[in-house]
Amino acid sequence: MFSWCTDPNAIDGLAWLSCYLTTGKHLSIYVSVGTVLLLLAITAPVALAFGFGGAMAARSHFPPLSWLGKAYIAIVRGVPDIAFFLFFVIALDQFFEWMRHQVKCPDWDQPIRQGNDFVVCPEAKLPLSTAAQWVHETYGFSLAVLTFSIVFGAFAANVLFGAMRAVPHAQLETAEAYGMTRRQTFWRILVPQMWVYALPGLSNLWMVLIKATPLLFLLGVEDIVYWARELGGSKTAKFTDYPHPDWRVWYFLALLVFYLAFTRVSEIVLDRIMRRLTHGQATMGGEAQRKAS
Amino acid sequence: MKSILLGTAALAMTASMALAQDVVRMGTEGAYPPYNFINDKGEVDGFERELGDELCKRAEVTCEWVTNDWDSIIPNLVSGNYDTIMAGMSITPDREAVIGFTQNYTQPDPSAYLALAGNEDIDLSAAVIAAQTGTIQAAFVAEMGATLVEYATPDETVAAVRNGEADAVLADKSYLVPVADESDDVVLLDKDELIGGGVGMGLRQSDTELKEKFDAAIQSMKDDGSLNALLAKWEIGAAF
Numbered sequence: 001m002f003s004w005c006t007d008p009n010a011i012d013g014l015a016w017l018s019c020y021l022t023t024g025k026h027l028s029i030y031v032s033v034g035t036v037l038l039l040l041a042i043t044a045p046v047a048l049a050f051g052f053g054g055a056m057a058a059r060s061h062f063p064p065l066s067w068l069g070k071a072y073i074a075i076v077r078g079v080p081d082i083a084f085f086l087f088f089v090i091a092l093d094q095f096f097e098w099m100r101h102q103v104k105c106p107d108w109d110q111p112i113r114q115g116n117d118f119v120v121c122p123e124a125k126l127p128l129s130t131a132a133q134w135v136h137e138t139y140g141f142s143l144a145v146l147t148f149s150i151v152f153g154a155f156a157a158n159v160l161f162g163a164m165r166a167v168p169h170a171q172l173e174t175a176e177a178y179g180m181t182r183r184q185t186f187w188r189i190l191v192p193q194m195w196v197y198a199l200p201g202l203s204n205l206w207m208v209l210i211k212a213t214p215l216l217f218l219l220g221v222e223d224i225v226y227w228a229r230e231l232g233g234s235k236t237a238k239f240t241d242y243p244h245p246d247w248r249v250w251y252f253l254a255l256l257v258f259y260l261a262f263t264r265v266s267e268i269v270l271d272r273i274m275r276r277l278t279h280g281q282a283t284m285g286g287e288a289q290r291k292a293s
Numbered sequence: 294m295k296s297i298l299l300g301t302a303a304l305a306m307t308a309s310m311a312l313a314q315d316v317v318r319m320g321t322e323g324a325y326p327p328y329n330f331i332n333d334k335g336e337v338d339g340f341e342r343e344l345g346d347e348l349c350k351r352a353e354v355t356c357e358w359v360t361n362d363w364d365s366i367i368p369n370l371v372s373g374n375y376d377t378i379m380a381g382m383s384i385t386p387d388r389e390a391v392i393g394f395t396q397n398y399t400q401p402d403p404s405a406y407l408a409l410a411g412n413e414d415i416d417l418s419a420a421v422i423a424a425q426t427g428t429i430q431a432a433f434v435a436e437m438g439a440t441l442v443e444y445a446t447p448d449e450t451v452a453a454v455r456n457g458e459a460d461a462v463l464a465d466k467s468y469l470v471p472v473a474d475e476s477d478d479v480v481l482l483d484k485d486e487l488i489g490g491g492v493g494m495g496l497r498q499s500d501t502e503l504k505e506k507f508d509a510a511i512q513s514m515k516d517d518g519s520l521n522a523l524l525a526k527w528e529i530g531a532a533f
Contacts, residue, residue, distance in 0.1 A: 024334035086365060090372045097373070114499040116371050116391050125373065130316045133357060220361055220369065230324060230331060233448035236471045239326045240333055243475070246452050 008241045020242045029227035033258070035141070036213045036223055043148045044206065050153025055160035069157070076154035085218045089147050093126065100124040137221070144219045152209055159201035164190060166197040168282065196277045196285070203270045207263055228255050315354045317503065318375035319345050323360040324446050327467060327527040328381035328492070331360070340527035341379040344398060347519070348494075351510035364426065364445065367391060370495060376503060377496050381465065383429045383489030393498040395507045397491030398520060402530040404430050404489075405466040406482040407454060407473060413482055415460050423450040423459035429489045430463040454479060467529040 004011060005019035020026070057069025076084070097120045098112065105121035112120055122128070127135045167190055175185040214225035232248030278285040321329045323337055332338035337358040349356035359375050370378050370392060383401075384394045406422075408415060418439055424431040426443040434441040442459050444450045451472055453459040462469070466485065473481045494511075496504050514520040521532040 024336070025331055028335045086368070090368060093374070094372060117497045117499040118372050119497070119499050120373070129318060129376070133359075136318075136359070217362055218365060220359070220365075220374070222360070229446065229448075233324075233446070234451065234472075234476075236326070236475045238471045238475075239330055239338075242333065245476070246448075246455065248452070 016242075023242065025231060028222065029224060029231060032222055032224045032227050035221065036216070039141070039145060039148065039213060039216065039221075040210060042145050043152065043209065046145065046149040047152035047156055047205075047209070048202075050149050051156025051158075051160050054153060054157025055164060058157065058161050059164060073154050073157050073161070076151055077158065081151060081212065081215060082218070084151060085147060085215050088150075089143055089219050092147070093143060094118050097124050097126050100126060140220050144216055144221050147219065148209070148212070148215075152205055155205050156202060159205065160194065160198050162201070163194040163198035167193045171282075193281065196274075196281050196283060199270070199274050199277060203266075203274075206266060206270070210262060210266065211259065224255060224258070228252055316357055317349065317354045317377060318357050318359055319349075320359055320361050320366060320370060320375035320378045320380065322363050322366065322380040324363075324448060325381045325465075325468060326471070327529060328465075329379065340523060340529055341381065343527075344514075344520070344523055345377075345379050345494075347514065347523075348507055348510040351513055352506040354506070362445075367495070371497060373497070376500065377494050377507070379494050381468075381492055382495055384491060384493045385429055385432075385489060387432075388495070392495045393500065393504055394493035394495055395504055396511055397493045398511050398514075399492040399524065399529055400531040400533065401487060401489050401491045403466045403485035403487055404433070404463055405469050405485055406461045406463055407451065407469045407479050408461040408482055409454060409457075410478055410480045412460065413480060417461065417482075417484070420460035421458075423453040423462040424464065425450055428464075430465075430486075433486060433488050434463055451479070467527075470528070 002018060002022070004015055005022075008016060008019055011019065054069050054072050057065050058073060060066045060069065097118075101108065101112065101120040101124035104123045108121045110119065112118065127139045171189055171193060172185055175189040180188065214223055216223040217226040228251035229248060232246070232251035234246045235243050237243040274285075275289075278289055280286060280290075321337055321341060323329055323331045325339075327340050329337060329339040329341045337360065342358065345356060345358070361369055361375070363380070366378055366380060366382075367388070369375065378392070382388070384397055388394070406417065418437065421440045421442060422434045423442050423444060424434050425447050426445060431441060431443055442453065444453060447464060447468060450459070450462040450464060451469075454462050455478065461482065463486065466481075469481060473479055494507055496507070511520070514523075515533050524530065524532055
């Protein structure tokens with residue numbers, strides 16, 4: 001990286017550190033910080049959408065839809081995350097490939113399940129085995145986003161389901177008395193008022209989601225915890241220009257600072273949103289705001 | 294619009310050209326020097342990287358390296374996320390029930406114990422011994438009656454000895470030798486265990502064509518001595 005880095009054994013102190021921290025391997029951990037942030041940025045809204053859909057389905061008046069919503073919430077919430085991430089992603093990937101296989105290779109005569117193996121025709125592979133590495137990585141990342149969204153969507157659905165029921169019933173009755181249809185009541189009265197009840201639960205979920213990102217490595221996406229462990233582990237001079245003893249504690253300390261800073265910023269932002277949402281609501285917080293102004 | 298069309302045409306052409314040559318995705322762990330590790334540039338390096346690249350050249354396939362967690366390395370192979378495993382994986386009957394192996398490309402490597410200096414005369418049968426989860430060494434320790442503690446990565450097993458969580462670690466000797474050489478606080482015990490049937494390349498059982506290709510490539514490297522040269526270069530076990 002720098003001109004003085006050609007012989008790391010000859011330098012020490014800050015110069016050594018500046019070289020050490022800019023090796024290709026260290027650049028990977030910086031990239032993975034971006035990966036984690038991107039995952040959170042995409043997963044949060046998608047999971048919220050899943051949750052909203054799940055909650056709407058669960059409180060539907062059409063029984064099969066309601067069962068579907070409730071089953072989604074109950075099953076996904078009940079399965080341990082790690083089992084879900086190990087099993088579900090592989091199953092999901094295989095499902096996509098099976099679908100493509102049915103469409104693209106109708107003439108394929110060999111069985112798809114051969115003993116332990118899952119074999120589809122080469123054209124149905126996702127992504128194609130000839131695709132560039134970044135395509136594979138993007139695909140893996142998308143699967144991760146989808147899985148995280150489904151898991152956290154179930155929790156969000158439960159939170160939103162509760163929040164929808166927490167809106168005072170008198171509000172809904174009044175809306176009906178004004179002649180609003182059920183749909184209008186839902187979108188204009190219920191939804192705007194439920195967020196204030198949902199936010200404490202949702203903010204919990206957000207915090208858990210931030211801390212759940214190390215599960216990414218189970219899905220083959222290299223995240224910051226993986227790199228911290230890999231970079232911090234002791235290195236012998238035979239295999240690297242920068243040998244060092246077990247430095248994991250320093251790397252994990254850096255992670256600790258990262259996560260604490262990140263959750264602190266989240267708390268501040270969530271507090272602001274809460275204040276915004278409370279405004280004009282018939283809750284204790286809303287009443288306090290009204291009196292103060 | 295025209296440039297977009299041209300672009301897609303060019304993409305389609307490169308795609309069909311790429312299809313002509315097979316791409317084999319090689320799965321590895323990247324945490325087990327000298328077999329495989331991530332070098333300073335952030336690339337997969339080590340004995341298996343060099344061997345794998347040469348095997349691919351001989352088998353006339355293009356290879357792409359991917360790293361995967363050790364715990365899920367077999368499920369992801371079976372499910373088709375990559376096509377081979379080269380991760381210092383010894384050939385054992387238990388694994389052969391699930392995946393196929395090529396012929397071994399290392400001799401059965403003796404496993405060795407590493408303990409804290411000054412702690413050489415521990416009673417191994419009553420000791421707490423660390424090993425990586427899902428390895429032949431872990432199975433061996435469990436069977437010999439000592440207390441087994443398992444860790445996710447090889448590096449953590451050594452760290453466990455250093456911080457006193459375990460009395461000794463059992464792992465491939467070629468992994469432990471550089472560790473013992475470069476630090477004064479740990480030493481190898483002079484007792485080796487011969488376990489496993491050598492390291493081979495793992496493949497899906499249904500992938501017989503690929504297995505034949507790589508078997509032939511490994512055989513040709515054994516025949517012309519280039520495999521022995523690699524084994525000596527990376528100081529892994531005995532020559533063929």
